[in-house]
Amino acid sequence: xxxxxxxxxxxxxxxxxxxxxxxxxxxxxxxxxxxxxxxxxxxxxxxxxxxxxxxxxxxxxxxxxxxxxxxxxxxxxxxxxxxxxxxxxxxxxxxxxxxxxxxxxxxxxxxxxxxxxxxxxxxxxxxxxxxxxxxxxxxxxxxxxxxxxxxxxxxxxxxxxxxxxxxxxxxxxxxxxxxxxxxxxxxxxxxxxxxxxxxxxxxxxxxxxxxxxxxxxxxxxxxxxxxxxxxxxxxxxxxxxxxxxxxxxxxxxxxxxxxxxxxxxxxxxxxxxxxxxxxxxxxxxxxxxxxxxxxxxxxxxxxxxxxxxxxxxxxxxxxxxxxxxx
Numbered sequence: 436x437x438x439x440x441x442x443x444x445x446x447x448x449x450x451x452x453x454x455x456x457x458x459x460x461x462x463x464x465x466x467x468x469x470x471x472x473x474x475x476x477x478x479x480x481x482x483x484x485x486x487x488x489x490x491x492x493x494x495x496x497x498x499x500x501x502x503x504x505x506x507x508x509x510x511x512x513x514x515x516x517x518x519x520x521x522x523x524x525x526x527x528x529x530x531x532x533x534x535x536x537x538x539x540x541x542x543x544x545x546x547x548x549x550x551x552x553x554x555x556x557x558x559x560x561x562x563x564x565x566x567x568x569x570x571x572x573x574x575x576x577x578x579x580x581x582x583x584x585x586x587x588x589x590x591x592x593x594x595x596x597x598x599x600x601x602x603x604x605x606x607x608x609x610x611x612x613x614x615x616x617x618x619x620x621x622x623x624x625x626x627x628x629x630x631x632x633x634x635x636x637x638x639x640x641x642x643x644x645x646x647x648x649x650x651x652x653x654x655x656x657x658x659x660x661x662x663x664x665x666x667x668x669x670x671x672x673x674x675x676x677x678x679x680x681x682x683x684x685x686x687x688x689x690x691x692x693x694x695x696x697x698x699x700x701x702x703x704x705x706x707x708x709x710x711x712x713x714x715x716x717x718x719x720x721x722x723x724x725x726x727x728x729x730x731x732x733x734x735x736x737x738x739x740x741x742x743x744x745x746x747x748x749x750x751x752x753x754x755x756x757x758x759x760x761x
Contacts, residue, residue: 500575503682504596504604505564508577510687511594511694512562515581518698522555532751537740542567544740546748548755551584556705558584559755567739574599581697582720585713588613589701590626590660594690596682602674605648606639606686608693609663610701611723613716616660630696632662635689642685644668644677658723664689724756 516523526533526549536543544565551557565576574597581592590610597605610632616623627633639645648665650656659665668686670677708716728749736745753760 500566500573502575502577502598503679504575504577504598507682507687507690508562508564508579508594508596511579511690514691514694515560515579515698516549519557519560519702522552522557522702523549523560524552525549528751529747531744532747535740535744535748537744542739544748546751548751550755556583556587556589556702558582558757561752561755572600581702583613583701583704585708585717585720586706587701587704588622588706588708588712588716589704590697592694592697592701594693602671602678603667603669604678604682605667607648607663607665608690609659609665610693610697611658612660613719626700627660627662630700632660632693632696635692635696636662636664638685638689639664639666642668642681644670644674644681654726664693721758724758728753728756728758 526547528546528548532546534543534545542565545563547562549560551559559580559582561578561580561582563576563578565574567574576595576597578595579593583589583591590612593607593609593611595605595607597607599605610626612622612626614622616627640647645666645668648667650665668678668681670681736749739745740748750760
């Protein structure tokens with residue numbers, strides 16, 4: 436959850452709990468090996484409710500702009516869908532949740548959820564983006580989550596890019612562990628040491644513009660892995676072009692490699708577990724999901740969007756997460 440005093444709107448995603456206290460905007464924020472098409476994002480598909488009807492100029496104002504971070508997310512989403520193929524069901528998100536905006540016309544979001552097919556280890560894949568204008572600029576948040584079910588204990592995949600200015604961005608990229616790593620050194624070795632995830636983290640850490648992002652939330656620190664990329668990249672005044680080069684270059688390459696490692700090491704993984712072990716796994720997953728909805732969505736999304744919009748979005752995310760309304 437982003438602190439209200441920072442005037443940063445939250446996004447309707449699990450990882451909002453993973454940026455529980457975001458830094459000020461000044462710290463938030465040529466293609467590299469991964470070349471991305473700079474195509475315009477698709478137009479909004481959702482039909483606004485009667486309370487959200489706006490003029491053509493309002494709709495244009497609310498459209499999310501083209502951004503390097505969205506190009507990276509679109510490329511990763513396409514790679515995941517191509518690799519997972521029939522293990523993903525078609526999206527069943529209603530049109531008025533797939534694309535949504537507020538009545539003021541200064542915030543627009545999108546949400547896509549694809550559940551795993553029967554017999555698949557995939558629980559769901561969630562992709563979301565948020566663009567919100569604020570007095571001193573705009574906040575843009577793009578996220579991809581791929582959660583596995585209890586047929587495996589392999590980590591989940593998550594990426595979130597949080598841009599608070601034209602020259603700075605916060606990056607959170609991880610294979611989210613589903614076991615206590617201190618109690619399961621074999622798990623640590625299999626998914627984090629053998630895959631050499633630390634080498635990927637080092638490629639971002641070595642950037643002179645990168646600084647560690649340390650969440651003040653102890654829950655967050657206990658939930659992410661020791662190989663997680665959790666940094667802010669600040670290119671300074673006038674550094675907009677430099678930031679785009681980094682996002683499309685080093686960041687895109689590392690994000691693609693993280694996803695590739697997850698697809699190779701986790702997506703096809705299965706595990707024989709005793710019933711008690713499986714229950715512990717499910718309890719851990721449920722705690723993370725419930726925490727994000729409790730702390731973030733119900734408290735913050737209604738501050739950005741009209742009640743009917745926020746309730747629809749929250750309901751779809753609860754459905755994806757398997758979390759019942761209290």
